[in-house]
Amino acid sequence: MDRFHILTDIYFGDHSLDRLSRLACRKAFIVTDPFMVQSSAIRNITRPLQEGNIPFELFTDVVPDPPVAKVVEGVSSFIRSGCDLIIGVGGGSAMDLSKSIRKMAENIDRQTKSHIRLICIPTTSGTGSEVTSFAVITDPEKQVKIPLNSEDMAPDEAILDAVLVKSVPASVTADTGMDVLTHAIEAYVSTKHNDFSGALAEKAVEICGQYLFRSFADSNDTHARAKMHTAATLAGLAFNSASLGLNHGMAHQLGAHFHIPHGRANAMLLPLVTEYNAGISAFTRNSDLRNNLEAPSPVVERYCNIANMLGLSSFNEVMTVHSLCNYLKYMAESMGIPQRLSEILKISREEYETHLESMTEAALRDACTETNPRRPSRADVTELYRKLW
Numbered sequence: 001m002d003r004f005h006i007l008t009d010i011y012f013g014d015h016s017l018d019r020l021s022r023l024a025c026r027k028a029f030i031v032t033d034p035f036m037v038q039s040s041a042i043r044n045i046t047r048p049l050q051e052g053n054i055p056f057e058l059f060t061d062v063v064p065d066p067p068v069a070k071v072v073e074g075v076s077s078f079i080r081s082g083c084d085l086i087i088g089v090g091g092g093s094a095m096d097l098s099k100s101i102r103k104m105a106e107n108i109d110r111q112t113k114s115h116i117r118l119i120c121i122p123t124t125s126g127t128g129s130e131v132t133s134f135a136v137i138t139d140p141e142k143q144v145k146i147p148l149n150s151e152d153m154a155p156d157e158a159i160l161d162a163v164l165v166k167s168v169p170a171s172v173t174a175d176t177g178m179d180v181l182t183h184a185i186e187a188y189v190s191t192k193h194n195d196f197s198g199a200l201a202e203k204a205v206e207i208c209g210q211y212l213f214r215s216f217a218d219s220n221d222t223h224a225r226a227k228m229h230t231a232a233t234l235a236g237l238a239f240n241s242a243s244l245g246l247n248h249g250m251a252h253q254l255g256a257h258f259h260i261p262h263g264r265a266n267a268m269l270l271p272l273v274t275e276y277n278a279g280i281s282a283f284t285r286n287s288d289l290r291n292n293l294e295a296p297s298p299v300v301e302r303y304c305n306i307a308n309m310l311g312l313s314s315f316n317e318v319m320t321v322h323s324l325c326n327y328l329k330y331m332a333e334s335m336g337i338p339q340r341l342s343e344i345l346k347i348s349r350e351e352y353e354t355h356l357e358s359m360t361e362a363a364l365r366d367a368c369t370e371t372n373p374r375r376p377s378r379a380d381v382t383e384l385y386r387k388l389w
């Protein structure tokens with residue numbers, strides 16, 4: 001028996017932030033990125049709260065890839081504040097911090113078993129964290145990112161208002177947009193994929209094909225940005241049901257060891273992991289696949305479906321998956337995302353090699369890797385990390 005359910009109420013479209021003026025709460029605790037306050041964009045959130053006479057307190061100490069210590073800091077501020085509702089506003093980092101603060105505060109207050117309502121409002125079009133049961137927290141000492149996953153982490157409400165993403169710089173649009181595409185593709189080929197997650201992932205892939213580059217190339221293209229905002233949530237719903245794969249398992253380690261932005265790490269790995277999962281290399285011909293397997297493997301077929309959704313098709317399955325890998329490389333390159341770690345890391349190859357063992361172990365242990373369509377060996381993962389140099 002399987003189950004599909006959406007845990008979060010989604011408000012979307014123009015003026016959806018007006019929802020904030022109608023909240024029933026004593027006081028709201030807003031967890032947000034410092035950028036939102038410096039740029040005054042936070043007024044988009046505080047104005048409707050004031051209109052609804054809802055008092056609020058701001059916690060603006062969000063850092064990228066939030067560490068455990070920030071969660072502890074946030075929980076003590078939340079408890080001191082006397083607030084009974086949390087609003088997480090920002091990219092994945094702010095939303096994941098708000099989810100972790102809520103969870104820890106509920107655990108501390110076990111006696112009353114009170115449920116603290118959480119509303120997440122994304123300001124990047126990427127992680128889908130506004131609708132997922134996941135939150136990613138970093139342990140800086142052990143250099144590892146920990147994906148927490150439990151149903152009670154999912155926000156009660158998500159508000160998708162594309163007015164908030166107008167200010168996102170091109171490089172962040174590129175990174176977060178490639179995160180959306182990675183979520184959709186990994187969910188689509190995951191061992192837990194199902195027709196419901198598949199439908200959501202397909203729509204997200206279709207939107208990325210049409211609007212990701214447009215939203216990167218022209219920050220005034222509000223239509224493209226609004227579409228990508230929807231795609232991020234659709235892909236979030238898809239992977240909340242089907243989970244992810246090796247790409248995320250490996251990307252988490254690049255974030256923890258080298259602070260590479262999450263979406264960028266995914267984008268760099270995606271062509272390599274796709275090629276690996278499909279069991280093809282630059283020299284594989286269709287006949288090789290057919291000799292090994294009577295028909296193309298189900299995962300090759302699913303990658304072909306994705307290629308077709310992006311308007312790519314070739315005269316056989318292998319060439320179609322090659323086209324998909326080339327497309328993924330081309331998309332990343334044309335949005336300024338480097339292809340090799342040697343282009344961005346200020347360390348030598350020898351030093352990089354010293355990280356490989358612990359990154360490989362952590363990638364194999366990462367919860368996302370469990371649902372990868374191909375079970376990777378230690379040597380496979382290390383080899384993929386080497387190819388990325």
Ligand SMILES: NC(=O)c1ccc[n+]([C@@H]2O[C@H](COP(=O)([O-])OP(=O)(O)OC[C@H]3O[C@@H](n4cnc5c(N)ncnc54)[C@H](O)[C@@H]3O)[C@@H](O)[C@H]2O)c1
Nearest residue numbers: 035064065091092093123124127129132134136167168262
């Ligand atoms: N919970 C999940 O389901 C899930 C899924 C994928 C990734 N993640 C996690 O989310 C985090 C990454 O989130 P992200 O990619 O959104 O990046 P982020 O939240 O770290 O933000 C990236 C940068 O964009 C800036 N920014 C955010 N909104 C902006 C705006 N409207 N205008 C201008 N600048 C803006 C931020 O200040 C920051 O510098 C990672 O920690 C990753 O592990 C979580």
Ligand SMILES: [Fe+2]
Nearest residue numbers: 127179183262
């Ligand atoms: Fe992601």
